[in-house]
Amino acid sequence: MFQENISLKSYNTFGIDIYAESFISVISIEQLKKIIEKNKDIFILSGGSNILLTQNISNPVIHLNIKGKEILKTQLQDTIFIKVQAGENWHEFVLWTLKNNFGGLENLSLIPGNVGTSPMQNIGAYGVEIKDVFYQLEALEIATGKIKIFKKEDCNFGYRESVFKNISKGKYIITNVTFQLTKNHHKLNTKYGAIQTKLENNNITKPTIKDVSNAVIAIRQKKLPDPKVIGNGGSFFKNPVISIQQFNDIQKDYPKIPHYPISEELVKTPAGWLIEQSGFKGKRFGDAGVHKNQALVLVNYGNATGKEILDLAKIIQNTVQNKFRISLSMEVNVI
Numbered sequence: 001m002f003q004e005n006i007s008l009k010s011y012n013t014f015g016i017d018i019y020a021e022s023f024i025s026v027i028s029i030e031q032l033k034k035i036i037e038k039n040k041d042i043f044i045l046s047g048g049s050n051i052l053l054t055q056n057i058s059n060p061v062i063h064l065n066i067k068g069k070e071i072l073k074t075q076l077q078d079t080i081f082i083k084v085q086a087g088e089n090w091h092e093f094v095l096w097t098l099k100n101n102f103g104g105l106e107n108l109s110l111i112p113g114n115v116g117t118s119p120m121q122n123i124g125a126y127g128v129e130i131k132d133v134f135y136q137l138e139a140l141e142i143a144t145g146k147i148k149i150f151k152k153e154d155c156n157f158g159y160r161e162s163v164f165k166n167i168s169k170g171k172y173i174i175t176n177v178t179f180q181l182t183k184n185h186h187k188l189n190t191k192y193g194a195i196q197t198k199l200e201n202n203n204i205t206k207p208t209i210k211d212v213s214n215a216v217i218a219i220r221q222k223k224l225p226d227p228k229v230i231g232n233g234g235s236f237f238k239n240p241v242i243s244i245q246q247f248n249d250i251q252k253d254y255p256k257i258p259h260y261p262i263s264e265e266l267v268k269t270p271a272g273w274l275i276e277q278s279g280f281k282g283k284r285f286g287d288a289g290v291h292k293n294q295a296l297v298l299v300n301y302g303n304a305t306g307k308e309i310l311d312l313a314k315i316i317q318n319t320v321q322n323k324f325r326i327s328l329s330m331e332v333n334v335i
Contacts, residue, residue, distance in 0.1 A: 002060065011063060012048035013112055015231030016306045020061035027065050027087075029175055033145050035062060036173075040142050043335075044173055046086065049113035050121055050233055051333045054306035064116055066175060069096065078185050081135055083178045086116025090123075098210050103186030104133040104179065106213040107195075110220045112227055112234055116174045120164040121331075122157045126192040126216055131157035135180040139164075139172035148172065160238050160331050188212055194219050223294045231300030232291065236313060237271040237328045250324055271320075271328055272296035278319045288312045310334060 006023040009015055020043075026032045035042070043059045045051075065087040072081040080102055084093055090113050094105045107128035111118075119137055122130050134157070137150050156163040164172060186209050190196050198215040199207050207215075225232050247267045251257055254277070260268045275281065275295040282292035287304035290312075291297040298309055317328045 006061075008045070008048075008053060008057070008061070011045055012051055012053055012233075013227035013231065014052055014233050014300050014306070014309065015227075016053045016300065016304075016309075018053040018306065019056045021056070021058050023061045023063065025063040025065045027067070029066065029140065029147075032062070032064075032066070032140060032173065032175070035060075036140065036142055036145050042142075046117045047089070047112065047114035049227070050117060050331070051335055052233060052306050052309055053335050054310055055335070057335070062173075064114070064173070069093070072178065078183050080181050080183050081178055082181060083176055084115045085176045086114060086174050088115045089113075090115055090118060094213070097181060098213055101209070102181040102183065103188075103209045104128075104181040106209040107189055107192075107216055109213040109216045115177055119155060119157075119177055120162055120174065121160055122155075122162050124160070126195055126219075127189045129157070131155070133179050133181060135178040137174055137177045139174045141172055143171065147175070159241070224297060225291055225293075225299060230291075231302075231304075232297050233332045235271075235296045236298045236330060236332050237275070237296060237316075238331045239268050239271050240274075240326050240328060241266050241268050242326060243267075246325070250326075269326075270296070274320050274324055274326060274328070275316055278316065278323055280316055280319070285312055290316075306335075 002022040002024045004022055006020050007017055008020055009017040039060055041059055043057050043061045044064060045061050046064045066085045067087050068085040070083040072083055074081055091110050093115055094109050097105050107126040111123055111125060118130050119134060131152065134152050138147050139150060141148055188207060190199060190207065190212060195212060195215050198218060199211060204211050241262055244265055244267055247259060258270055258273055262268050272295045280290045281295040283290050286308060287301040288308040289299050289301055291299050298313060300309060313330060320326055320328050
């Protein structure tokens with residue numbers, strides 16, 4: 001049964017006090033299908049970690065709260081397939097895989113949100129993305145009420161991108177995701193400098209997947225604010241990819257600009273560095289601000305509205321554009 005005039009403050013990690021005219025928490029696919037049959041003009045809300053709510057929502061809000069994990073049978077000696085329902089908390093799922101010695105997700109520890117939205121954003125951290133461990137997903141097509149299976153090639157994964165953020169946006173509801181993980185011979189990714197340094201500082205020379213996860217958690221906790229303490233949506237902007245020529249021009253004025261080669265023609269540079277160099281790190285504008293330890297994260301210190309945070313984001317975009325001639329794209333979905 002739908003509830004009326006419900007605050008969504010506890011359902012989004014920014015802690016924005018926006019209201020839904022009608023709201024229901026769905027715990028099964030059957031329940032979801034029945035709702036879709038009656039009303040297709042809906043708003044799907046999952047973990048609320050990658051959205052910025054700027055206005056009250058008049059469409060019925062469906063909170064996707066379907067839970068469950070299933071280990072699928074496999075004949076492969078070192079591979080395991082795990083089917084996870086969309087409403088499972090992402091980090092709790094990662095911890096569960098570590099407890100069972102399943103490898104592949106350790107670099108993605110402590111990312112906020114739920115499993116269902118992980119392929120939508122192709123979430124990634126410290127050298128690993130969802131596409132690296134993704135097998136398939138099931139999604140409910142809103143127009144027909146039918147379940148469709150998406151394989152990796154169907155998802156068009158890119159940097160914080162998938163088919164669900166562009167041509168199929170608003171057409172499907174992801175109900176579960178199947179991951180392909182390792183059982184024994186884990187392939188650790190410790191190339192990211194901060195992880196390797198953390199392991200060395202802890203005198204760990206032969207790390208386990210749990211060691212890598214612990215290193216990632218420690219790094220993230222030091223750099224990123226806990227949404228339960230300070231409202232935020234994680235990384236607000238994507239790290240921009242620019243041409244080698246543009247990078248070389250910027251490097252003349254900023255010799256220490258960090259960068260990561262993408263190809264012979266393209267370079268990725270951290271958005272957080274650009275924002276910090278533009279003077280925003282740690283700055284506060286009322287209750288909206290830029291985090292003191294990571295300029296890539298915009299925060300709500302208490303009572304900021306979504307519009308106030310969005311206005312700050314636009315000021316940052318304009319300043320970085322004028323200073324570096326680089327356009328910052330928002331990673332957070334603005335509603």
